[in-house]
Amino acid sequence: MRLVVGENEKGVILENFLRNKGFSKRLIRIYKWQGEILVNGIKSNVKRILQPGDVIDLILPENDSNIAPEKLDLDICYEDEEILIVNKPANMVVHPTKRYQSGTLANGVAWYFKEKGLKALIRPVNRLDRGTSGLVVFAKRPFMQYYLQIIKPMTKLYFAVVEGKMEGEGRIDLPISRKPQSGIERMVSEEGDRAITNYKVVKSSKRFSLLKVKIETGRTHQIRVHLSHIGHPIVGDTLYGSSDDYIKRQALHAYRLTFVHPLEEKSISVYSPLPQDIQNLLKLF
Template sequence: MILKYIVERNNKYKTIREVLKNEFKISSRLLTKLRSNKKVLLNGFSTYFDKEINFNDIVEVYLNYEEDNSNIVPNNIPLDIIYEDESFIVINKPAGIAIHPSCLHYDNSLSNGVKYYFDKIGLKKKIRPVNRLDKDTSGLVIFAKNEYIQECLVRQMNSALFYKEYMAIVNGILEQKSGVIDVSIARKENSIIERCVSNDGENAVTLYEVLKSFDNLSLLKCILKTGRTHQIRVHCKFIGHPIIGDTLYGTKSDIISRQALHAYKVKFIHPLYNNTVEFCAPLPDDFRKIIENEI
């Protein structure tokens, strides 16, 4: 992958560094890595970042350098690939698989499967999931293929440019068919994992719409305006309609073996092509059977 900037007559930058930081918005950390790998060229030659640029100069950034990814063990795990290009790969994660390995479980995570796939296609890059899902939440996970793309997508996720839509099946019939849940979330005292509603927490906003009600259950479309840990799960509990199967914030379910939460859709600006891209992950079988009253 190559980023290219051609200096025009009305160019607003004086140096290569200004192009890298302001045009491409490359972080200081990545700039250091690019400099040490000599991956920034001016008119085809390695250069220093404070060099002044002139009309018709061509600044190129090469992101094809190899990285050590030996910290992740490759596992031949089937991947449901929704989309892939030179920038990122979008995967439909099944419930029951973690995104990251841990010190106690160093294999059989989604990252282990992506490492195996990268080895297979000859891509020696670190494994970089852009978004996170709980182990028992299914749906879309994006892996960036280099550090620059990761920075671009994370920056969008921290703004209003990144759209995230989930499907959830909750207990009960909601009186309001749509609404906004705007309550702050914090880590629960004396707990590493559990979160709770708290005035001292971080701002958290979820939009919801009831798509279907049946058998004292409701199918919700949830749109995240912020990205707090367990946000939808905590917010659903707060309004008195916990997600079914969520044993942390609700109770065990007889009709589904995990929390009924699915990352259904994402929409964002492609970091390279600057167009809007949208991806959807079909509802998994355990969801579909409940919705279609097959259980």
């Protein structure tokens, strides 16, 4: 990662310069002890006083990823030197698991990085359930993953088609925990972690409702659990009370990601249109 000191940053201490760019003390220590912090090509102390035009390079050694590269057709929606945003199709796993060792989105990204000569670990910033389609962000460097997950998390918006007629908008603030004796299913429980889901009805009929959903937390299965709990499971979500008569996966799509890019110092918003199977479902309204 390369940063350049601006005219209005004359005399700032290197450590403070990095903190102003969003680096935590912990992340600065990681670069200091596990990597290198160079100023104009020379390894420098974090107490160094900077001058306009100074070029700062932050380097961490990259180990080879243990994810096997596989050539897949990736739908790339955005890319720069720090991140890659890919539109994940439904019924694809983001990252390899014991059950899914290959054919995952991460396998495809590993191939893409290899073809570009980029030696970077596979770092998904957000994850989607296997049946959920939409935007997934991969950070090319540790700082961007840390920044987008911890310092200034992204705004995540979803479309969901649920069972039953809903009206207006609402906020679901209910804790979620793992369901006893289940390694997959979650449930609303006072013993769980706080979870907040906001929704707004876009279109509804007696049978279905189309919602725009914004989450403030990122619990496992959060949207699916919350909507099922209030009596409106996502259509196709057989795990949480719906059937797959109309669509063969949960009708949930991550359609927009918005974030402030710390290096380019601008807001970036990426959009993914509704996939065909959800479009077909909307014709049944």
